[in-house]
Amino acid sequence: MSDDLFEPWEKLIPIEMLGRRLEVPENNVLLRQLQHVAPDIAWGRYCWNAECRYCEVTIRDAEGREFGALACRLKATAGMQIVKAAPEIKYNCSAALKAAPEAE
Numbered sequence: 001m002s003d004d005l006f007e008p009w010e011k012l013i014p015i016e017m018l019g020r021r022l023e024v025p026e027n028n029v030l031l032r033q034l035q036h037v038a039p040d041i042a043w044g045r046y047c048w049n050a051e052c053r054y055c056e057v058t059i060r061d062a063e064g065r066e067f068g069a070l071a072c073r074l075k076a077t078a079g080m081q082i083v084k085a086a087p088e089i090k091y092n093c094s095a096a097l098k099a100a101p102e103a104e
Contacts, residue, residue, distance in 0.1 A: 006032060013078040017093070018085060020100035024076060031055050031071035034089065038096040044088050048072050058084035 009025035015033075016022075024033035031048065035041035046054050055071035060081040071089065085093070 005035065013076070015076050015078070015080045015082065016103040017082040017100075018090070018097060019103055020097045021103045022096065022100050026078075028075065029072055030057065030069075030074045030076045030082075031089075033076050034071065034093055034096075037100075038093040040092040040095070041089075044092045046072065046088070054086055054088040056086040057082050057089065 006025055007028045009027045011026055012023040013026045014021055015024055017034075022034075022037050024030075025036050028036075031041065031046060044054065046052060050070050050073055053070070056068060057071050057074075058066050058068055059074075060066050060083045066083060071085075090097075
């Protein structure tokens with residue numbers, strides 16, 4: 001995969017997605033970060049500009065509150081927990097999630 005798809009980054013950060021631990025590049029929107037571990041994102045029906053809603057996710061914060069977000073607009077931070085994902089994201093990330101270790 002071409003590195004010119006990503007915003008500049010220096011390290012991978014851990015996030016939790018659907019109970020699995022993933023390492024994604026810092027300083028990128030979540031959809032692009034997921035593309036790092038799941039190249040099939042490139043074949044998804046995403047518009048990348050917040051109109052299609054195929055990249056909806058639900059995030060749980062440190063206090064246990066959940067809120068919706070769009071992966072094309074949100075930059076993941078270390079330790080972020082994604083507890084729900086739109087079917088398109090689940091489908092495109094299925095191989096990466098199966099290969100990833102369970103979150104602790």
